[in-house]
Amino acid sequence: MKETNGQHLISLFEQWAPKSLAVDGDTVGLQIGTLNKTITKVLVTLDVNLDTVEEAIKNGCELIIAHHPPIYRGMKNMRTDLPQGILIEKLIKNDIAVYAAHTNLDIATGGVNDLLANALQLENIEILEQTTSEQLMKLAVFTPKESTNVVRAALDIAGAGQIGEYRSCSFTSTGEGRFKPSDLASPYIGQANELEVVEEDKIEVVFSVSIKNKVLKALLTNHPYEEPAYDLILLESEVNKMGLGRIGKLPKKLKLAEYAEVVKKQLNVPFVRVVGDLTKEVQKVAVLGGDGNKYIQTAKRAGADVFITGDLYFHVAQDAEAIGLSVIDPGHHVEQIMKHGVAEYMTEVCIQNNLLVEFISSKISTDPFQLI
Incomplete structure (x- = not known):
């Protein structure tokens, strides 16, 4: 050490x-x-x-x-x-x-809101309010067949080709590449002023925009050509979606009063404030650590039966009651x-x-x- x-x-x-x-x-x-x-x-x-x-x-x-x-x-x-x-x-x-x-720790995967959601025994946990995401890019690069595995491996190490829980994702197709080097070129294959036809592979991989420079460095460092041909395409697909709060489901339905007792125990607090019908069954639960007053409507739109958050204001509690959203307030300190x-x-x-x-x-x- x-x-x-x-x-x-x-x-x-x-x-x-x-x-x-x-x-x-x-x-x-x-x-x-x-x-x-x-x-x-x-x-x-x-x-x-x-x-x-x-x-x-x-x-x-x-x-x-x-x-x-x-x-x-x-x-x-x-x-x-x-x-x-x-x-x-x-x-x-x-x-x-x-x-x-x-709030960066609130939003981070495994941060405050995930810790709370896990403590509250939620399953199938999702983000309550998305605040950020990244766009995907696609790289298509042409390489001689004997260098395909080297280039593909370098792109993999740089982080390209990661899709969800899958790694080393790529697509390869084969075709003919043509080029004519000038007198000033130092070609890996071919002679100056002569048209060269080479069997090449086209490697296609996707990656998040944030690692573009890292991926390009890996490509240019490991590609054998003096001037490799490649395309960079910005995609509409989003990855690394992150945000405030979490929403998930309990393993089984509980009456609001029963679940309030679970919240007290799991979050180790002496009391909670509850809004709603204590006999009503709840299963879909939203949670947001700290002050979540302005996310009452967000929780309702997400389909939550009950919203767990702190520092609940009197009039916000009345608003939640009016829209049929139960709320459990265990305090701000549960963070x-x-x-x-x-x-x-x-x-x-x-x-x-x-x-x-x-x-x-x-x-x-x-x-x-x-x-x-």
Whole structure:
């Protein structure tokens, strides 16, 4: 096992939850301190407050990964006699960096909303509100037959030819290629100023637009021709669809009151607020961590029987009741599920990369509410 710096560590994290996934205006990424240092211990927390900072200091952490950004709105000053300034001063004095992964971690596959959906025992899970996707491109390249396998393998390694859960997808057809090299050319096959006819294969593969440069580099590095002939075609097909919230089905129908008890148990909360007929059976469930008030209609359109989200407003609850959508509000703090989820995921990533980094799930509850 070897040590690593913060920049490398966060680059591995962002392969899972890239900042580009965050919704417009969200504040994500490095907020306090520097990543240009060795990281051996990381505290994973929902919120950054004085208690969690003390926890990080006690455990010898050089980095905190938080879900809720400690700097969410623009700061006009940083007074060390006010709460936010006191917090930032303490972090800087103890050389602890803070990295925030907010809506990008909500949206990421395996992130907050998938963790919640799995905890709530949902099956056939889909995205509730799509926020992003990528277009597909198709590459068609012509190569001499003896080089077909080499070029095809290089494109495969670069990530081309991945369709859903299938890898190494391609199509090959055979035909005749014709070309006449000039005096200045250095042809792999043929002579200057002589028309050459070659039996060639046409390889066709698809890939997401985001890896176009990587695929082209693999092609040009491994193709034998000085000037390979290829086509790039932008397709209308979408891949890597991602978004906020999840929707799925329970293994069997439950009365709303029964499922509310399941939610309490699975999300480890002392109580939930419920909107709807407690005797009504529910099976199709939508869930969105945090504040999901503006997604009431989205959940209804998706066919949800019940929507699980936090911070439900009084009038939004009335609106949900009017459209026949049951709601279970377990509070905003259920997003704390990310503490164990991120720690577990990143521990595995570091083991795979032979990195000596310990991830610690915060034991501090940052829920400001108490039940009396």
